[in-house]
Amino acid sequence: MKAIFTFAFAILGCISLASNVSTETARKAAENKLSIFPEGFQIQAEQIFSAGAVEFYVYTLSPSGFIIVTGNTQLAPVYAYSSKGTFDAGSPLFSFVSNDIQTRFQALNVMPLRLLQERENAWSQLLSGPAQAKEFQQWPEAGTTPTEGWLWDNWTQNYPYNMMCPMDPVTSVRSIAGCPSVAMAMILNFHQTVNGVVFSDNDDYYHNYAGRQYYIDDDYVAQDFPSFNQLNTLLGILSDHYATCTGVDDIDRGALTFACGVACTQVYTSSGSGTFGVSQALAAYQKFNFTESQLLFESTPDLYTIIAQNIIDTLPVHLAVVDQGETMGHNVVVDGYNTDGYYHLNFGWGGTYNGWYSLPDEIPYGLTVIEGAVVNIIPDNSVDAKITENPANTIYPNPASDFIYFDNSENKITSATLYSLTGKIVRNTPITGEMNSISVKGIKAGIYMIRLNSISGVENYKVVVK
Template sequence: MKNTIMRMKRMNKTLLIASLLLGLTTLMQAQPVSRETARRAAATFLDNNGAKTAQLTDVSAEIGFANLYVFTTDQSFVILSADSRVQPVLGYSLNGPFVAEDMPENKKAWIEEYGDAIQYAIEHQTRASAETAQQWRDLTEGNYNRSGSVVVGPLVQTRWDQGYPYNMLCPSGTVTGCVATAMAQVMKYWNYPEHGLGCHSYLPGNHPEFGVQSADFNATYYDWNNMANTYGSANTEVQRQAVATLMYHCGVSVNMNYGPSSEGGSGATTATVADALKSFYNYSSEVQHHSRSSYDDDTWMAMLKADLDQNMPIQYHGRGAAGGHSFVCDGYTSDNYFHFNWGWSGYADEYYVLDNLYPGPGGIGSGNGIFNDEQGAIFGIHPSECTASAPSNLTYTQLGRNVTLAWNAADGAAGYNIYRDMSLIGTATSTTFTDLALFGDNVYFVRSVDAGGALSLSSNMVTVTVGYQTPDVIDLAATAYGKDVHLNWTAPAWCYPTTPTATLNYGEETPYYLWTSVYYAHRHLAADLVQYAGKAVYKVSSFIVYPGTYSVFVYTKTLNNQPDPNSLAFSSTGIPIAVAREWHDFILDEPAILTGTDDLWVVMKQENTGEDYPTPSFNLSEHNTNAFYAGSTSPTSLYDANSSYNCAWLINTYLTDGTYTYNLYRNDEPIANAIADTHYTDSGLADGTYSYHVTTNYYSGETEPSNSVTVTVPGLVTQTVELSPTWTWWTPVVATTLAELEAAIGSNGILIKSQDGGFVRCENGQWSGTLQDFVPGQMYRIATQEADTFTLTGMPVTTAAISILQGYNWFGYMGMQPANIATALGGFTPALNDQIIGQEGAATYNGSEWTGGLTTLVPGKGYVYHSTASERKTLLIGQ
């Protein structure tokens, strides 16, 4: 469900002027609004509604509308008055940018009417009301905190119309009529009844030549499952017949006066729908028609909200100078905008205030598109047959995206249907259900299903929000090593974008044709992905034709012209999908990074559709030489579809910036940007105390600072020495003396020796011998009588140069943390069959890499390097 809405008040010029001037008083002098003031107001408004305004662009001059400012981003826009005597925000959208190119004439006309209305206010020297003036102050001073959130809706998912194929069974050349289309959409919402009651016949008054129109409701079983939400060239004849039968029967049930659209279309009275639903379709006795004129505004809105709160769509009607129209009200917002489905294939379906029902001309029977007069509605539309009560006390628990719903058992319920954002997502026989929620707001409710399959009213609704968290670092740590500070942190968990940075798609339309297959896949070639190197796949979307069970697999390499099984980056299997003929998203657990040098495979699988022609849909008009399919049992054994077919599967792959980098700050000043690693050494610092924090660069900019850490330089280091009861191979990583080590070992010591023959021996608690002191980077062997552990504290020993001769060479590793051998040796070039020997094992260089039981060098440990080369080399050890 969208939690942002487009507010476009459409009305004729007289009504518009009256609306804008309504409430203007002599309270406050208004004046022209500067471009910079308008920009501040636009930024405040969009920020308050959750839109990003870093790239706010003024397109007012380009568009050329008078008395208006238009500011747009790549995801939103807002239209503002250029004079403060008029309310500031005239229209906005949070679902896309303002596109001036090829703007529809009706849209351009109503925007121009805003400018004319503002000009009228200027010429007549009107003054701003206190409320309007306060709105301007709030927006320009950054104090605006008003926004209308969606409370219910849109409930109805169909986007039907009055022409073909809906009118297939109507008298030749006529349309269904708006009353029938609205009525049919509400009935489809309920998928009720299985069949009707009785029969009915009549003779159309305007065109008796059409003959008697008849419907046998009782003998007709309505094919709800084959009624699609939208219709186009891809729909089957069965689907077209299913919706045409419902449309014609709705028309007959209200005595539709059929006529062609050229004569104004087919007509009926909306009020007759109430009796038709009860008499012919067994809807509840609560179904009643009411006129708005019989109630005050607050009561009328409360009546509408009461039905919508029960998830019951309302059939609504209104009239203007050019005629009337019947349509569906199926949602509302917290600031009293109501959502209307106009029955024009989705055209102008948006949120409107009740006094400004002006979708504009464009649909069948729209006239001038104004329906503010003679408003009325059919309330209480729901089936009467269900013997089960509605579920109650719906609650939820949430762990990330996993949402567990629970509710009280309903009397007479044989099972339950669970809905998310008005779509059926599953069924249950118990009173709990677990769902993998989508990012953003998820609105859930539950309906009981009785033994006969009839649905109850809805439970209460609950809204569960899965946030788009930013990838903040939360565990920055710092250690001072003498004059250096070593910082490290953990890469934050992946966070998902609200919009993709790029999309690999093959069209957004419904499929041109259907075809049988088990697996179907797109192969994106490396050559085509070079431009996306470093970006990541985070979501796959596919057009699902039939309900069933689906799986998705993402591979990032090719092996023998097939997906490489070892490159599987994501799989999600056995996903039940109940709502078909729509695009469905599959969100990856972790991003799949594109290298730009390897292929990308996106493989889908369908099962259990119960259809001869299941979901792998393709557009013959979309040629793609890398479409694959298989009737096998493996997603990595595929056939080239274009060897026999010219097609492209309807699979879209969404990309975002896939690699995080980091910015490091010392005392709030940047010292390093775009760090790819999760560690950094700040070197050569003067004595003092330093504070650090780090931020993450991600697809939406830079995150907030991490936790702050403070360290003092110079930093003393503590080395923990663990001695075994025999020999220990050791090297100092702190500046320490032989005397300090002898004192720490005490009478437990036996012998300390170096490779050059130097030694000290402990006899009767006294140390003596030829070894004078320690050399950085050298390994020393310590023999003790018993195991022991002690610590040495001092300035760190960070680097050393060790001469490597042919044969065996003792050395110690002094890095600040363990490292694999290749990293620890830095730029040193080993010879074939060189060895490194440690007390934990050994490693041999095979010409390209080190192999063997020893893989990591540990600070403070000693090792033996066996060199096969005759020449002398230098090994640099340390940072």
């Protein structure tokens, strides 16, 4: 039985004969990687860790962020980096990095020579000096969101996100939220919808895990969680908050997280909550009426191409990673991609470990840590609202190729959302302060709708991207 609670990845293969990297070489690689960071970032501290027979180097940055450099020239030189995230060696997520690097190192003996040569060339290029300017694209564009990825904020498995989860009958402590429900709730909150979901007796299930036996939702009084009637009411209030752009509060976050947990038929304890397979996440998205959602596996052709296209289309992906024996794992959100082949991961751990990672798309099937990915999580947002005329050029330029600007002189606009004519969200940008634009870079040419949500109401405009 596989429980999705934490990371622990198995080791396969034989030891590679590739060259190990010295401390001086690793630091030089990190210093040169800093060239892609905003001005003012510098290395603050260095840590060296062992991942079996290979080391890796973690550089804590000032004012924030980290760079992880691998310790072998036949591994990609930079494993992960972030200007926002934090790296905590004491976190349960530490094993994600350590064991994944070890697994990749052990897989070197089955990698094609062409790829190993490419990695050694990448080391040479990085060590030769700061990265040279080249054709590069990133979604979302650097500096346009506070987390580096599409998600606008970082959630955790603790309060307030677990405030409506069942009390643990063994410890008499509130259960933690669980990574599947947190990942799903973050994606739904990004899309600002619960898609009209309603829970009924058909969604009841018997909770039987680690000595905790009770019925969800029949035992709502004894275990102190909302009944389905209460939960439906709370989700209705959340929907109103989304529709009126008044913002969500802690009760909304707690209700959404628990609703996602119920849809996933999670099990709960105060030390670990989760599911037994990523198929439960797919069932949960289907319960929430995301009818186009699909579950792809490691063996799916073009898995990473599909994930990348979802990110380009502003559709965060629900990713499940497991150990080689499929006994432990974690659910994360993929909410960024760039043309250097890095994907932005949000671990649902309050920002810890969030950053740009090189997913193991080059490693042969059976040697990676990917259990599955739920893609095409597309909300039902049919655009049938009244179109506001634009006589005073409130929206400009139109057509646009880089940015669409709008009048926000009174700082009343709270979000700008770009839709295709079929109602699919193409880009969603929360607006704060004096912001007055939404980027349309990388979007295919065509006719779109832009919806401006403000404290005064909602206005929709037709725009052309060229």
